[in-house]
Amino acid sequence: MEDKMLSERVFKIISQVMNVPLQEINERSSAENIEQWDSLQHMNLILALEEDLRIKFTDEEIAQMIDVDLILKALRKKNIASTS
């Protein structure tokens, strides 16, 4: 998947799970600047991403993926490009 497509897909899922308008999501989004983003929503987000992109993160990865930028980095590392 192209990098831009990947980030758009991730933004969309964040918007749906957090119930935040899509245009408010960017690479710098995190629990710091999105009110709804608490630890429970973070879990729901990880579960939704895994289901949508058909991947599994390890518990270590989950603990580190605390903002959009880090989520995208973790996804690129997983080589999402080849899976969808």
Added chain:
Amino acid sequence: MKYSEIQNIINNADFSLFRKLNISILRNVMIESMVPYIKFMAYEMDYEAKIQIGEYDNIVQEAMGHKEGLLKNDTDCVLIFMKLEGLSWKLARRFAALSPQKIQKEVQSIKEMIPIVLTGIRKQTNGMILWHNFEFPLYPALGISDGQHPHGQTGIIQELNNALRDALADFPNAYYVDLNLCISRVGGKNFYDLRYWHIGRAPYSLLGLTEIAFEDFKFIRPLKGKNKKCLVLDCDNVLWGGVIGEDGLSGIKLDKTHPGLSYYELQEEIVNLYHRGILIALCSKNNSEDVWEVFRKHPDMVLKEEHIVATQINWDDKATNIKKIAAQLNIGLNSMVFVDDSDFEVNLIRQELPEVTVIHLPKDKTVEYKEILASCGFFDTLTISHEDRQRGLMYKAEAQRKELQVQTPDLESYLKSLEMEVEIKFTDDFTISRIAQLTQKTNQFNLTNRRYSDADIKAFAESKDADVLYLRLLDKFGDSGIVGVCILKYKDHRSYLDTFLLSCRVLGRGVEDTLINQALKLAKKRGCREVIGEYLPTSKNIQAKDFLPKHGFSEGGLIFDLNQPLKAGPAFFKKIDPSVNM
């Protein structure tokens, strides 16, 4: 559907016209991720779920009322998730190290806690309680020896579950939800998410949570009267493989070997549904003689003519035919499920009759047909009463009555020829559930529409200030069961007609006259001077509007003066057996 899509739908849905479904959750695990599934399943039955979740691991305190507003009068449903790990870590995780005495001590304290929690909840709300049982470990503590005797870890958990089931049976509107069934359907390795169990005490995967929510809604749907009552079946390539009109009796696929087994198994499941009180109807484009030839002559037909209550076998479009079946059975389209293999028919019904639920049987998955029907979850009811088991027979008898009516010249002689027998009795332990069920379900001939639980009816029956009467009807075509209820309340030599209802199946046969007559006689016997009637109009009970004025209640149906002589009941009954005359 994906988790993110579900959240998108419920976040953007317009709930303004939906009724509320108030759900409160008590738990000792993190279960928050289930919320979108609950909201979505409520949305699909036209409800807006309002969900409150109690504090983590505060079940007993909250059952005692420590969290204000969590359990209330208007709580529809209380979900309890009490995982063994949170109650007794030792039983769950260190079982092999425990002495038998220690095990019994732990078991005993759990058994004692369960009714305390239930009693506490019941003091705050009469809402439905759904208690998720204790899960068996995927790998029991004693390995393969665990299952060799009843006191292994699995056996002990079974003992706890039996105690839980028994305790729930002592409380009205409280049910046992079997998580082990959910686990076996999706598989233990898929049911749990060990990462989030470690990170945040959230044990279940998305798949696990979907399965749990689906199981819970099998209880919630009948609670709200949203369970389905009628199964409408296509014939060719559903009840048997092939087309009877082309392949002939010996050419269709139906037997106990592949590929006929798919259809044989599906028929077995249909007959199971019949015995749970589901009405079975046929809707097929065929020559009807061809279809009935299969029913009568094929050796491997599990489904028989006697199971079928309504039939539309012709070449008309299926939307018209399904509407005819609904009219014939006097049920709503929204309580019907239509099963067909054809894309065309399935799409037609989805478009023309969106109220009808459709099950599409995919042509390339015939081996799954039975599984698809058995897993749909539409037909569950909270109890299966004697009347439910007899329902198919009752509808068949009704069809025979209609036939007789057509042949008989006038109503009076028709009613006489039915040879009706009526029993009017005080309620007893065997009839309480059915009476409560009738107060909950009867909408049309129901003067006051007061809805009562089993516990309410029992309380009235035991009170000296009230009587609960029921009416049972039999005729030459069969036993219609309990079809009428009258609740009288007494105060200061007055009797109040709190509830008076009849199942719409038996209206127009003078049955209501026999019930009101007996009620009036009873009130007189109880020393009352008058009976106070009441009619509370709803959108559905208009046909009961004139009932009281027509039966001698003066002032527009308000007061019946018991000093006047009581009329005799209708003459066309073969027997009226009022045990209430004492």
